[in-house]
Amino acid sequence: MHFLVLPLQPRSSGSLRLSFLATSSSRYGVRPKHPSTSAPRYSSTSTSGFSEFQHLGLTSAVVESLEAAFPHIKTPSVCQKGLIPAVLEPSSQGAPRDVLLRGDTGSGKSFGLALALLSKPQQLKSYSPKTRKTETKSQTQLIIVPHRELAYQYQHWLKILTSSSPELKDYGIQLCIRGDPNHPLPRHLLLGTPEALLRSSKTVRPSIVVATPPALVELLQSSKAERTRDGLPLNHLALNISTVLVDEVDAMLALPPKDASRKDLAAWDRHIPPVIQILDGIYGKRRNDGYDDERGGAVGLRPRPQLIIASATLNAHVRGYVFTQTNWLKRPSEERQGRSVRENDLVARLEYAGAPLASAEAGAASNSSEAPKALEDGAVRHSCVVVGETGESRNIDMITEVEKEPFQPLSKTEKKRVKEERERRNEQLRSKSAATKPPSNLIQALAVQFALDVPSLALLVVPSTSSVRQIVEEFRELGVEAEAVELAETAKGRTDLVASASQTSSATSTTTSPTPTEETPSAETPRLLISNLSNTRGLDFPSLTHVFVLGTDVVKTPSDYTHIAGRVGRFGKGGHVVTFVEDGPATEEAVGGPGVDEGRMRRLYRKLDIDPTLVEIEGM
Template sequence: MQGDDVILMDETGSGKTFGSVLALIPEISRPHIGITTLYVVPHRDLAYQIESWCHKLVSAQPSSSVDPSTVARALARPNTTYETFAEIRKNPPRILISTPGALIDAMQMGGLRLESTVRRIIVDEVDAVMKIPPRYRHIQLRNRHESEVAQVINKLLRLMWEDRRPKPQMVMMSATLKSHVRSWLFNQEGWMAERVVRLHGIQEKLDSGEFESNERTTQVTHSVVVVEADGRLRNLADQHPDSGEPEERARGILSEDPGAVLELLDQESEGGSGFIGDSWQQTTTSTGKGLTLPPTVLEAVATSVALDVSHRALLVIPTGISIGPVVETLRGFGVEARALNFREEIEHVSTRLEDEHKAHTKLRAPNIAQGTSPDHHSDIDEEFVPNPTLLVATTTVVRGIDIPTLSHVYIAGGLGSDADYRHIAGRAGRFGMPGTVISFVGAKGAEKMLGGTRERWIQKVFEKIGVQNTPFPHIG
């Protein structure tokens, strides 16, 4: 962060966002009179996570008397009120972390002026923030309306130029910062200087021999489950159920009676859940856009969470499907499901397993004083396993987020490009940890069932990014 413009591309889970936050911390001891860093992110959960990181890093500084709330503040809709803007103008943080919509509100309606104080603009997931098309076509981009947030940045740079102030440092980051995205950035007038620091983490590691090109993909298992028009499930490599091949044996735990399995896994609540045993008489979760989530998909997810997940998992559903009914259905299956919400539950989502173990140990401590032997206490601690939590989110709000101990990602359709798959699947296996990604796609004739994600399309994506399909064990 010495002042040069930066273009940073590295794989998902490599620590790009956290590294950029760490680089800002040395500035906290310096006096400031306004917002010096504008940090733009694609969605509010990432904004709240970065805010939390900033506050924790500031609090951890030795002999620091700086109030963390004065260092960083997240701004996201719907919390873009006149009262919020007035408070920011009165007590500006050093770092403002904003979503595109909130930044537009702040500049156009909130009277926020940054041209006299801002020294740095960081854009995380720049291809998503700027809504750059997946493929670069000069004619397409020339005729395409510029994104609103790009217009806001253009206006800010123009005001700074008119006031004869130096251009702010520009830091652009993404795991999918491909050549057409870089070309778009350099075509923006006044954004990037002639001298630019280019950091390509993947290529640099390959060139140095630090790891082979397939090292990361071997850390993460990728599975595809195909959903037929009638809701039946099969693995990607399986022959179509109507192909005439006899099915002499049940190939997995969900192959014959998923409801019975889930009934055994469900906690024996009085009266039952009302969802178990007759899955195709259940109400399919759907919207007016033709998107549907068959009950068998949620049954398969619930079974996998119960049998495979030790701590946390993430279910990503197509944008347009309401999260509430999905969460309630999963809870009916006995899963501890909740909507992903970093603003309300940042501590829960960010808690690591060892921290929960410490909290559990602290709760157990009184038993020792009451006569329980230390050895017995130790045995209890070793057996401590928290209930697995399934977080539910839509495809547009998971890019960039980091959830400790997340082992499984379930993708229930809604993918539009291989970049979408990379970013969503990248929530698993972060920082070199093993992970599992299970994708549900529509078979021929059932493409609309899962937001248009098709069987043949996912096969091409796997070929392109170089991953192998591993059969989902609970159906085949």
């Protein structure tokens, strides 16, 4: 069986000690020959705060485009100070190090990684024994993300950065995502073509391909090229891929929980997620008889592409899987095994989770006299509104359960009944019946809260079993400016991805006093973006102040809530996460009934150590 869970010892969080022994002129690549990029990387004479980015190893071209395109980003975050050198500096063996990165939501991981990728050598010099010449080829970097909106966000950032510098404008940024069958856009526009991928990696043009796993697998399988034993064509994967970045890796692996039944494990094993097919295709499947690293995986890549794996919830379970069940990460080859090669030198493990982000970022920002207000204040508030059948609302009662329901372990029969009831309820939700429609009392209560609280932009996360379009319509009928999150397809969606520093600050300052006042008039009608969890992970809307959650079916695990809530409170900004659940008696008799949701939220808050704040409810 492919799956076995052997959790690793988690590395202690916090400081990072990296020894940067080798120089940037490694045999693994050459930097572009522009005067500015060939300047010494640690001797910036610039007095701007942006020079700190250059000290981390970013090229001058990238720092200049950052300054031009994102003027409000002045100093690197704590997380970026660790990840950028880890990606760019080679190990003592001279090869790029693989990177495992865990950092809080909104700590700048994805953005920092995008900057680092653009600073990697654009060309590869290698000796060809066939021609007996040194050949120079362009490099392709592959970014794999769980959903198309995040792919679009990466593409958007990269396009803005590369178009802001003449030295980066050669970059081809290509999307490889599946089209929405309900949307009229031609499918090939979104998916790209195998030929285009091939072209982009054959020409002298460096390229970055941002892909979702199913689209990439589909694309590769549609090619007539020679295949690996995993069914993926050799030539596409083999062509000069210098880096593979897997962002939000746990969402794509979708590992069964540690306590999964044999049946669930077998089911997972039968439908191996596409990201595993891709990575196994590149790095090779793990052999039982030892390490196989230097062979470069199934496709004989030389040199082996650097692997970067990142997520805010890269927990021991996921790390355990990657380390023990795959061949993806760099390992010492047999001949190199010895005292001189430590595994940490080959794989940088970075951990920036659970740090008091706001203060850390504020500290970093305070070095700059022009630090935007957005970096200086803010905490995320969490609230839960319980809505009765006839629409009356109240705040969650955090004490009831402890007082009235002392913990009593369930008997076997009770457990079975609870499980059956939950399955029945999930089945109901899955079916196309009226049950998929969220209750209208929740929608109405949410619309009222939205009108009272939101200054400009809020995100509503709905269960994956509900139709986003249908919910959008319902809100529109109530007079709310609602729309689905469709970054790739609507120009309006794209504008939400970038906000100037001033917009960001004003959005934040209204968060601390969210009700629009005469002093803080809102220029535009407040808008409600609607999506489900699988399409919101990793997204960054700089002017977002509120996240609403519709019912507890959205949040299956604490990590789900972490990702949902993480859409606000980014970079030390404030924000408010409000969950709406149905009211009802929270007793065992009501299992599967509405009241259980309040109990679920209480348990979730306790697990995450969240002390919910009260929201002002109309009419109370």
